[in-house]
Amino acid sequence: WYYYKNGTLVRNAWAGNYWLGADGRMATNAWVDNNRYYVGNDGAWIKDYGNKSGWQKEGSAWYYYKNGTLVRNAWAGNYWLGADGRMATSAWVDNGRYYVDGNGLWVPSYSETSKNISALNMTQYYQGDARWGGKxxxxxxxxxxxxxxxxxxxxxxxxxxxxxxxxxxxxxxxxxxxxxxxxxxxxxxxxxxxxxxxxxxxxxxxxxxxxxxxxxxxxxxxxxxxxxxxxxxxxxxxxxxxxxxxxxxxxxxxxxxxxxxxxxxxxxxxxxxxxxxxxxxxxxxxxxxx
Structure with a gap:
């Protein structure tokens, strides 16, 4: 969806409760207007969305908001939020320094050496091998x-x-x-x-x-x-x-x-x-x- 005014495509502006981006396209499911407001799936401004605070479950994943802003690449207590804001589970996080379990909780007892694992024993092949490189x-x-x-x-x-x-x-x-x-x-x-x-x-x-x-x-x-x-x-x-x-x-x-x-x-x-x-x-x- 786009919005025209007197024959001119409207950009970076509101049309009622709908935000038009830099390309003129109506935004959906996004923070807009310098990240001050949030518009939903139908493009309409969600008035109370910016008031989100603390843990929120969206679909099957957990996210954490601070003053209405999604926290990314950071800890929320003993839980790690990834680059997409999703709470990590069953993974090494924070540059591989810590481990979180299936519920997302940091497991202090995981030792440094438990992160190390041997490489697989693989056959070395080269794409330019004379036996097949010319195929x-x-x-x-x-x-x-x-x-x-x-x-x-x-x-x-x-x-x-x-x-x-x-x-x-x-x-x-x-x-x-x-x-x-x-x-x-x-x-x-x-x-x-x-x-x-x-x-x-x-x-x-x-x-x-x-x-x-x-x-x-x-x-x-x-x-x-x-x-x-x-x-x-x-x-x-x-x-x-x-x-x-x-x-x-x-x-x-x-x-x-x-x-x-x-x-x-x-x-x-x-x-x-x-x-x-x-x-x-x-x-x-x-x-x-x-």
Whole structure:
């Protein structure tokens, strides 16, 4: 919905009890007008919404408001509020320093060493291996654009299935349009298709806390990263993460003998996550496999 006055689109202003944003679109389910007022699902201003205070249950999740403002990335007593304001449960939080149980309550008895877990024992594969690097899939070959199937083959080996990168690539290419068809490489949807095809569940990771929790639970994490440690000279790249030790995780790189098999700071890797729509068309660029 938009509102016009004398033929001109109204922006950044109220039309009755409805707020028009910078693009002129009527806002819904949002704080507006410099975060002073809240409009609901139908766009109408909710008069008492700004008076929210303390714990509020919305749907199945708990949130905490202070003076009408949603608290994020902070503690409310012994409960942690994540980046989206949701109370965390069964997770390591606050940069992996503390653990909260299934009810969200901090568990002081969890020791520092209990956060550490060994990395999976994976077979090292390289996308440019002479045995398969020249195999063509659509508009390119495995050596140039095969990081996703090669990374997933390593993850599957760590979970007990010894499959070659070509087998994973065949699975994606022959059953989807998500590899070297509309764009170079494999999309997030293509990666998830392969994870399911090989019998595993997946969970898209959208916060650093979720990443740490997945690593500490022993799950390998498929990660697409942007330019930085692993994606020098290319737009994005796929790697596998596993294990957790004092804020670091082990990365398996399908295209670099220098980078692979080393432990890296989780914060650094999280900050280099891909934001490319081709990688994030599943809702994020990191996926826990299990």
């Amino acid at each position: 063509v899939y659509g508009i390119s070959n495995l050596a140039n654009t095969g990081c996703v199937p090669t990374a997933l083959a390593m993850a599957f080996s760590g979970l007990g299935q010894n499959v070659l990168p070509t087998a994973v690539a065949d699975t994606i290419y022959n059953n989807t349009d998500e590899m070297n068809v509309s764009e170079l490489g494999t999309s997030g949807k293509g990666a998830v298709y392969a994870i399911r095809a090989y019998g595993y569940k997946h969970a898209v990771i959208t916060t650093k806390e979720q990443l740490i929790s997945a690593l500490q639970s022993g799950k390998p994490v498929f990660a697409t990263v942007g330019r930085g440690i692993f994606a020098k000279g290319r737009l994005t790249h796929a790697i596998i993460l596993s294990g957790y030790s004092n804020g670091k995780t082990k990365a398996m790189d399908p295209d670099s003998a220098y980078n692979t098999g080393k432990w890296y700071d989780v914060n650094t890797i999280w900050n280099q996550r891909s934001t490319d729509p081709y990688d994030t068309n599943i809702g994020g660029s990191f996926v826990a496999i299990g």
